[in-house]
Amino acid sequence: MSTHPGVSDFMPGLVAPAAPLSRRKRVLRDESIRAAQRRHFVLFDIIPATAAVAALPLLWYLGVTGVGLGLFAAMWVLNLIGIEVGYHRLFSHAAFEARPSVRAALVILGSMGAQGPVVSWASNHRHHHQHSDTPEDSHSPHAHGGTGWRARLRAFAHAHLTWKWSYPYPSPSHYTPGLLRDPVVIRTSRRYTTWIALGLIVPALLGGVITASWRGALEGFLLGGLYRLVLGQHATWCINSLCHLFGTRPFRTGDRSTNNAWLALPTLGGSWHNNHHAFPSTASNQLAWWQIDPCYWVIAALARLGLVTDVNVPTADQVRAKRAVAARRSLSAKDLVP
Ligand SMILES: [Zn+2]
Numbered sequence: 438m439s440t441h442p443g444v445s446d447f448m449p450g451l452v453a454p455a456a457p458l459s460r461r462k463r464v465l466r467d468e469s470i471r472a473a474q475r476r477h478f479v480l481f482d483i484i485p486a487t488a489a490v491a492a493l494p495l496l497w498y499l500g501v502t503g504v505g506l507g508l509f510a511a512m513w514v515l516n517l518i519g520i521e522v523g524y525h526r527l528f529s530h531a532a533f534e535a536r537p538s539v540r541a542a543l544v545i546l547g548s549m550g551a552q553g554p555v556v557s558w559a560s561n562h563r564h565h566h567q568h569s570d571t572p573e574d575s576h577s578p579h580a581h582g583g584t585g586w587r588a589r590l591r592a593f594a595h596a597h598l599t600w601k602w603s604y605p606y607p608s609p610s611h612y613t614p615g616l617l618r619d620p621v622v623i624r625t626s627r628r629y630t631t632w633i634a635l636g637l638i639v640p641a642l643l644g645g646v647i648t649a650s651w652r653g654a655l656e657g658f659l660l661g662g663l664y665r666l667v668l669g670q671h672a673t674w675c676i677n678s679l680c681h682l683f684g685t686r687p688f689r690t691g692d693r694s695t696n697n698a699w700l701a702l703p704t705l706g707g708s709w710h711n712n713h714h715a716f717p718s719t720a721s722n723q724l725a726w727w728q729i730d731p732c733y734w735v736i737a738a739l740a741r742l743g744l745v746t747d748v749n750v751p752t753a754d755q756v757r758a759k760r761a762v763a764a765r766r767s768l769s770a771k772d773l774v775p
């Protein structure tokens with residue numbers, strides 16, 4: 438295997454040999470990349486969702502036990518920590534530093550969500566922050582125009598899911614060169630599909646061992662594996678769609694990002710998305726006492742254990758200054774109304 442990371446390391450299913458990643462091009466539009474995107478979309482978005490719907494009668498027949506719910510909750514929390522603490526705050530925004538063992542664990546846990554290898558995810562996400570809600574943003578619900586409920590529904594579907602079918606691929610050499618130089622991230626990420634499989638097998642094994650039954654293994658697979666994967670994907674995608682459509686905007690961020698309190702628990706704090714766009718490189722989305730952010734609690738606990746360092750959080754003065762800007766702007770906008 439080549440030691441130089443190529444496109445095929447980040448786009449599983451790519452048949453073409455790994456092309457060197459262009460340093461000059463910000464966005465790659467190669468047909469082989471588009472084919473890999475479509476393959477990933479079908480394999481890891483459409484097939485699991487279809488299987489989850491098809492398995493509903495089986496789940497109804499089996500019934501849901503406390504063990505199944507416990508495995509669902511545990512796998513949900515671990516996977517969402519991998520996505521929000523790892524893929525998002527650490528690898529996309531460098532909001533803190535982490536030891537190699539923590540970086541590897543976060544790549545593994547995040548990969549279990551089948552949302553793409555970490556380098557692709559982080560490159561896409563940095564591209565999103567650079568172009569939020571402009572026509573270049575790959576998953577903005579506002580970039581395609583139109584009015585009326587049909588246009589709004591299409592915009593929601595695009596931001597939530599269908600953009601993943603085919604999109605200009607932000608070059609990792611341009612957007613995430615630091616990740617490409619991190620041997621821990623590259624080595625761990627090369628086993629992307631293994632970690633997805635592990636995310637299905639581990640809860641099945643645990644369910645079987647805890648209940649000493651095949652029935653328990655099947656329930657563990659369905660709840661801790663399949664349904665956790667599919668619903669966890671939709672929870673994350675709600676941040677791309679709903680958190681750029683509905684909710685509150687305490688900060689002026691130059692885009693349409695919003696906060697949604699009702700999504701804070703399932704996304705473990707990711708839905709304070711306007712806060713995040715206001716302070717993108719900070720480890721905490723909690724800018725008021727009531728804005729619960731379990732992912733920051735995890736980062737703070739890891740910092741206490743000495744496993745992560747350089748945790749970046751905004752100071753009270755920085756938050757006050759941005760709030761004041763928002764207040765001044767809305768005041769001057771009101772002043773213009775006759
Ligand atoms: Zn956003």
Ligand SMILES: [Zn+2]
Pocket residue numbers: 525529530562566713717
């Ligand atoms: Zn972000």
